[in-house]
Amino acid sequence: MEKDGERAGAGGGARGQAGARWSLVVPLKPLARAKTRLAGAVGPAERRRLALAFAQDTVAAALACAAVGDVVVVTDDPVAARRLAALGAGVVPDRPAAGLNAALAYGAGAARERGPGAPVAALNADLPALRPAELGRVLAAAGRFPRAFLADAADIGTTFLSAAPGIELRPAFGGASRRAHLSSGAVEIRLGGVVSVRRDVDTAADLRAALRLGVGPRTAERCRAGALAAVAG
16 A cells, blocks of 8 residues: 555556656546436536536646646547547547446557557546646656556545556446455555545535535636536535
8 A cells, every 4th residue: 555655565666657757548428428426416408517627627637737748538529529629638539438447448548559658547537626736646656556546535436547558557447446446456545635636526515525625717617607506505
């Protein structure tokens, strides 16, 4: 287990990652099917707008991180593809069309074609409070290991999974993915002060927690709308 950036336990470091700029893979469902657990708090149109705002703020923050060289978004949503490409992300369609983990594996391959030799990491698209400096700390810790991951705020899921050059990503997102990634041999990163990288948003309570941290400008704009007054508190 990793704590405060120091390696703990066996497993060895990942050679060649020191100082390397990362390629990140961000998966995004078609907006009409995204963030369904917010359906009880907002209507379908607002849910689509929120999902897009979360992704835009996530991608913008990732691109602002000095350790990141490229962001590849895997999505079949044409609106999201245009908006995220405008921020500077590469966008590829979800050709496998076989679920989240297949999309991530495909995106990792696309990222490696774009940036041969770069370490690769999967990052959730629903991190609207993401801070570039905190992401940089997570990437620095992840670079010590062949594969590493960061659990979500609930310590059940996963928001980040990395793989060194030449190592398969082997994503196992969904449900109790923290346990799945531990079982797969990935090293868990345990850092203080990186709460924005762990704060994904699935529910109205998650959104309120993200707002307390301070969200990006697009999410903040959506949450100033009257329709979200009850959610934003």
